[in-house]
Structures are given as C-alpha cells and as structure tokens.
Amino acid sequence: MFLINCPYCGERDQQEFKAGGEAHIERPKQPTELSDDEWAEYLFMRKNIKGVQFERWNHAHGCRKWFNMVRDTSNDEIKAIYKMGEKPPSQ
C-alpha cells in the first residue's frame, strides 16, 4: 500500500487515490485529421513497462486533483510526483 505525497494535500494512504494510466498522452487537437491507425494509437495503445513509468494519479477521495507520478514498477518506488502541466523530471 503506497504512501502518496499528493502535491496539494501531502502524504496520504493509497486508498484515497485512483490510478489513471500512462501519463503524457495528449489528446490530439485535430482528431478528424487523423487516420484510423493514428487515432487507434492514441485511443488504445498504452505502455506497460517493467521499470520506470510515468503515470497519472487522481486524489479521488481527497482534493480530486489529478497529478503525475514517476514510479518504478519493478519495486514500486515512487521517484517523483509533479502537478499536471509541469515538466516531467528528466530521467
């Protein structure tokens, strides 16, 4: 059970949070310009890395804010947490 440092509320138990999948997948600005394959790439394709992964998390039972997390999926070490819109830390 992680201890997550919400950038707005501080350290809270994992059960207050909801995981939201891979981070930094931007919704295309002009979807109609995309081919089926390009749209499918955005819609369905997600990485599932063993190692350092960038993820979206939501403090669902708290401030309801979304933020990003860098997590090593092999040992669940949370390497960084940063707000939406902020630049991801360089690896």
Added chain:
Amino acid sequence: MTKNLRVKSSEYIDETNRVSFKFNGKTYHGFKGDTLASALLANDVHLVGRSFKYHRPRGIMTSGSEEPNAIVQINPNSNITEPNVRATEVEIYEGLEASSQNCWPSVEFDIGGINNFLSPFFPAGFYYKTFMWPSSFWEKYEFFIRHSAGLGKSPTTNDPDIYDHRNVHYDVLVVGAGISGILAAKNAAKNNFKTLLVDEKNEIGGSTIFENNEFNKIDSKTPSEWLKKEIEELKNIKNLEIKTRTSVAAYHQYNYILARENLTDHLEVKDKKNKIRQRLLKIRAKKVILATGALERPLIFNNNDRPGIMLSSAIRKYSEFYGVACGNKNVFFTNNDSAYESALSLYDKGINVEAIIDIREQSESKIVKKVKEAGIKIYWSHSIVDTAGYKRLNSVTIMKLSNDGTSVTGSKIPISCDCLGVAGGWTPSVHLYTQSGSKLKFDDEKKIFLPNQNTSDQISVGSCDGDFKLNEILINLNKKIKEMLNIKQTDFDSIKVEIDQENSKRNIWLLPSDKPLGKTKPFVDYQNDATAKDIKLALREGFRSIEHVKRYTTTGMGTDQGKLGNMHALGIIADTAGLKMGELGTTTFRPPYTPLTFGTIVGRNVGKFFDTFRRTPMNDWHLENKAKFENVGQWKRAWYYPINEETMHQAVQRESKAARESAGILDASTLGKIDIQGSDASEFLNRVYTNAWSKLAIGKCRYGLMLNEDGMVYDDGVTTRLDENHYIMTTTTGGAANVLGKLEDYLQTEWPELDVYLTSVTDHYATASLCGPNSKKVLKKIIPNLDLSDENFPHMSFKKANIGNIQCRIMRISFTGEHSYEINVQASYGKDLWEKCMEAGKEYNITPYGTETMHLLRAEKGFIIVGQDTDGTMTPIDLQMDWIVSKKKYDFIGKRSLYRSDTMREDRKQLVGLLTDDPNIVLEEGAQIVSELNQSPVEMLGHVTSSYFSPNLNKSIALAVVRGGKDMMGKKLFVPMENKNINVTVANPVFYDEKNERLNA
C-alpha cells in the same frame, strides 16, 4: 490415569490458579499461563491430531505459531466453532473446549488411518494423475474429494464477536520482543522516537527470558536475569507502547503493516462478553526494525513424525518456561550444540535424558563437556534410521553414519524413549522481510537465507539477520540501530558479554536410512504429509522451479505455510538436481504470516455496515407506504408500491395506467446532479456532449448524450441552462460519480484553459417528478401564482418558483412521454414537497410509482436506459439516435471514433423494438435472438435488453439489440427458450404516442 509432568515451578505459570478444560471430551487441568499445548503435555498427552493425507497420528511439535501438527478445533460442539487453531498458541481458560481435527470417529481410532497403509498409492500429484480420466467425470470425483479434504469444521452461524480496525502511526515499529527487539525499542523510545513494540506471545522476552545456563553471561548476570531487569525499565519509558498477543500478519510496501491484536481469546467466557475480540492494527511506521528471531529446523529422517518427536528448542521452552517435561525418557537428535542446552535443561531438573545422537563427528564446546560429565551418552556420527510407536514414540533405532553422510553402516542400536528432541539448526524468520519486497541472499556456509537488499527504511536485527551468538547479536544490534536512528550512543554500549556458544554444525538435508527411500517416510512437510520421496518424484517428473514443486507436492501449503520444512525441501531439490540453493531461491512468503480470522479482516464492515447505502429525503414516506425497494448503485430506490396483496406485476400495471391516465409521482432524487459554472461552461458542454449547446437559451433544457473517447455511449441526461454561465447537469443514478470524475479529468488534464467549475449537488436537492395529463393541475394547486401555460412554460424549459417559503427549481421535462414536471427543492424539504404533491393530487388519484413503472413507461416510448439497453459497445448510431450527433461541431469526446471503420459497419448490433406474435407472451430480458430455427450451430443475432407487458397498449413490448437490426423492420425472428420458441417481429422502438402529442396534453 493421567500423569503429572509438571516438574518445576515457573514464574509464568500461576499454580494457585487451576484451570480446567476439555480436550476431546475429557477434562484436564492446567494453570493460568499455560497454553493448550503445555497443559496437554503436562498431562502427558502428545497425540492431538491426524495428518492431512495419511491420517497419521501426530503430536505437539513446537511451542509457537510455526506448529504444523497440533491444529485443533475450538468449541467443537458449538455452531460458532473455530477450526485450525494452533494448540501452541491457545492460552487456556476455565471452560475451554477443544478437539482434534481430521479424524473420525476419534483421534485414537481414525478410519482414515488406512490411507497410511495405502500410501504407496498416493504419490505426489496423485489427484492430478488419477482423476483426469475420463475428463467429464471430474465433477463426480470432486464431490468425494471435497468431502475428504480440509482439516477442521467451519462454523455454521454468524460470528457474534466484535472485531475492530485501527489506523496507527509510529516513528519506529519493532516486530518481535526478544532481546534484540526489546533493546531496539528501548533505545528508539529513549531517543524520542514514538515507538511500538509488538510480539505474538503473551510475555515479552523471547527465548532469552529463560536462558539460564551458566555458560553465557551479560554484565555477569545470566541472560535471563539481565533481560528481566531491562524489561522492568521499559515501564518507565515514555514514547514506548508495547503490545503482546499481537502478531504481524503482513508487511507491505512503504512500511505499511497489518497486525492482529488478540484481546480476549485468553479470557474466561464471562470476561469476553461485549469486548472487542481481535483488532487489526493498520500501522504506518517511518522506520521498521524486524527482530523476528529464528525457528529451529527439524531433521529429515525415516518416520520423523510420531507423537513424542518435537523440536529440541520446544522441549527446552516447555521445561524452562512452563515447567513441563515432555517425556520421562528423553533422547535428542542433533547436528549442532543447541540440543545440548535442552538436554541440560532437563538434566538439571532431574529428568531422564537417555542419549544424544549427534551426526557430527565431535564437538569440544564447554556445554558438550558438561553433558559428558553429566554422564549422558552421546553417539557421535550416528543417525536415526527408524522410529517406533504408533500413537506415541517408544524407541528409535540408530546406525553409524558414513563419512560422506549419504549412507549408514554397522549394526542397528535401538534406544527406548518416549520423547525425542530434534535439532537441525536455525532458520532466520525472514517471512515479513520478503513480504515488504526486500530481497534475500543465501549464505552457503550457514545454510540460511539472509536479508540482503532493503526496499524501505527497515533493518533486520538479531537471529533473523543470522546472528545467533549473544555477543554477535548485541554488537551488531548496537551498530545497526545507531545507524538507523542516527544516534551517537545507546544504553548498552559498554555491555560485557561472555559466551560459550559453538556454531559448528553438520548439515545433511535428508538423512539416510538402511532402507531405500521408497520404503521410508521422511516427512518434510508434516501437515500436508509431503515426504522427501514426493519431492524427488516431482523432480524425476521434470519439475524444476521451486514454485512448481511446492504446488505439485503441496510442500509448504498448509496452515503453517511450511515454516519448519521449507528449507529442507529446497535443500533436497538442490542436492538432487545438482543446483546451488542461492540459484534455486525460495518460494514466495505471502501474507498473512499466521492465519487471520475473517472477523479480523472485515472488522466492523459487516451487516448494514458492509457497504454504504444511500436513501433519499422521501425515504420515510416510501417506508410508511409499504414500498418495495431495489438497489440502484448504492441507492435504495422505491421499486413499486403494492396495495394490499398486489403482486409486483399487478402493482406495476396499476401504477403505469394511472401515470398515463391521470397523475403519477416518482422520487427522482437519486439522479446525479452536477452544478456547472464558469465563462466557458457552454463550450465545455459542447465538448462533452454529442449535440450543440451554444445556442441553448437561458431557462431552457436539453437532453444530452455523452460518449467515451471510443465512441460508445457513456451516460445521458437533461441539462438546464440556469443563467449565462450556469448550468445544472443531470446524470444517470448509477453514473453520477463516474461522470463527475471523467469531466474533472478532461478539465484538469486536457482543457485546463477552460474556465469551468464542477460541483456535485446530487445530495443537495430532492426531486419529485409529477407526470400525467393531470400533473399540470396538481402543480397549479401547489404553486397557484406560477403561469403554467404552454406559452410561458413550454416543454423543455425551466422556472424558479416558491412553494410557500421554499424555493424550488422546476423543469418541464419528461422521461415517460407524458406532460410532466420535475420539482427540485433543498433536500431537507424533500419529504414535505412530496407530501404536498400527494395532498394536492388526491382529487386526481395521484399514484406514486417506483422504478419498475418508470422503466415500463419509458420503454413504451423507446427511451433507452444507459447500462440496460447499452453495454459499452453501443454508439449513438447503433441506438438509432443519429439525430443527437452534431455533424457541425468540429470535435466532441468520442466524435472521431464514430468514423472508425469498425463503428461504421452496417452489421453492428442496433437497437430495435420487438413485438411478440402472441401479445401475451413477455420475453425474458437477456434472451437470445436468432433468424433460423433449424440450423446448428445458429448465429446469435442479438439479445433482448428491456421487456415488459404494457397495460397502456395491452400487449407485450421489448427493446433488443440485433445485428443489422436497422434494416430488419417487419422481419420475423425467433427467441428460442428452454421449452419453446417465441416468434417475434422487429418493430419501431417507439411503441406509444409516436408523434409526442401527449407531452402537451
């Protein structure tokens, strides 16, 4: 006649407090402080259970939670009986009743014991191999296998006890209160760390508390004396909390630890009442110190499982701590010096020790010399090749061990005995350590797995870190806690330790016998009856991974999780397969460390606290008027309101007719309501709904359909423009929370530039929906000054009004196709509003209707229910709702997906109406639809999603999704049921008032 084997008084046993208890129906006596195991042993009872597979008689083997054999049933004659409890952990109290498990008719004479003689026919994987043929017979085999499987009996009624959960936070958690844990906790607390020390036993002190032999000294005192003084000092330390009878079950990441605190199990029945039985502590600790100690290993030799064969360390604990001798003629079998300490402990109390059989060639330590001086016979380089005694050990047979340890030679020497202490060295308890995600390494010299790579702020100290000698323990502990706590000194910096402990050990995983392996029974896992033979068979059959061998042979899979025998299993595999143990690894130690009761796991979340439920402000009225309820999400919604003896069908038919013919009223408070404000609110709605919102006038309402990005219908509802930058959105009852979450997600992550704020107001408003041709007259009576004319207040519009002093929002919208109004008031006025409507509607026979009638009425109109007529695979086009999808808007959530080749296929499942040829037959929801009856296999075209008997049309109607259904209007299809085929015709899904004339009726 029972013997009394209480040989010495002990400060932990209160001999003035005699306790009587029953075991297998017979009354025995023990003392307060005894465990069931120590009390039985004091009465010379060793035989307590039968093994799982062969039903072999088994006795008490250990003195702790690692016990594999002495698994008993508590309160066996009660319907709240508890199975699989370790006799070594049960503290006796007046009136305790316990019995053996897995035996019938009794532990003394067990029919299942015949399995022991048939054991050549039960090799590893027996069930997998035997019951595979014929495959269709598995269900029949299963019935019998299930009946013979399992150890204890389950309780048959609800658990009446109270359980609790508590979240606690500490700077330092110390697990295990032996000498290492006590010193660690004491020094942490003294340095201002808020510290919790837990131990599973009823007394702290571990094994050092009864360490009285003359060879080890701390500051010139025996370790026992010295530690008692330390324990005495703990009482005065602030910041330190000590919890005994508290067993850590799980050690998760980020130092999140679950521990079970046992509060009343040791109390007398009258003292248990109304108290919390067990509490699950959910501990967050900044730092964790594991001082979990080590478990003694048995030795693996032929027939090593008879009652009377115990761990040498257990014999010592029973003698020193409980004052109980486990036998009158004791023999020890060892590969290291520990057994000599146990032997001396007995010898000092005048208990007969016949011999020590040592597989080593020699040992020169002081303690061995002392045993020699005591005249106890030592057989060096000997091994036990067999034991005898069915229900109690009566002799062992030994032979000389060859130099390489693989065979035995010379003549057999029988030694008569009634108790055998086995000492195979020590295994650090690293279970919790690995649960935390930390990694082990194998120490090839000591033949143990040791902590290696920590994943959180934790250390392992004492024997769980491989330090077995007192001086090593204290020196390393001192260093490690200074480093972890970042402190300069501890209160045992200048401690003086004298020791005479030898670590010399000869490790042989599987001891040889004069008979071939196939003819012997060297048990590795006692509880599951897995022998060395089974493990070797698994290897012969090609299993290599330790995880596979474990599951194939069931080694380590019992309630004890193989705490004693796992290392031997690994050793035997490594030896046989020619692998290194470090490469082989261990099986995964999963939580819980010891079994937890279900009560502890669920805590107070039982009965009505199992899940949250929500009731509307009008709920009391529904209850008073005998409504039946249905669960919709977490809501309890009024389902229908039967009058007198009405069935559901009758009630729904009556309610439906009333709503269309005069006036009906529905509690619609559960609909999700989201308040949307901000200068970009209209733009936001444009992006989340499929239709256009910019031109919606203030005071108007519009139905909206929301898609997922994949183009599938996600939710629907009516949204009203209250003001220029202010909307109120309604969602489905079940979808409210998810819709809000999804909208927040888009706002925060994709469109942060939009000035929009969302607030859930579902619980803030109560909603009564008035419907039917007389609804207007009812509303007029409640709010006489509101102009209800179609010109002033047309369909799909909104008005603010007052009912007396109560402000309300009224939307003229309809989910039934009738002229209707949704009246919203502040939630606390909900019941009042409802009662006013009922009063005003009396002259029109206003009829309250529930969700079932609502569903029927909307189905007559062909209105969908998201989640009933859709299932996450339906696009608006599939629903024949093309009209609501804006072609002009550049983008909205899901738009691009509507133009994917797959979503544009013509033969997708599409929503249609179905009419049965016989209007009295009502289809079953979920029934499959086909176009051919004489074909096999036949293509399933789709299924029925909604189906009712319509009293207003006097026939059955249904909605269905059918492959290519859009072009099948008028086509005859079939719904094959178990006993008949129903003929149906595809129809327009709008069955009633196709021209929507009744909206303005």
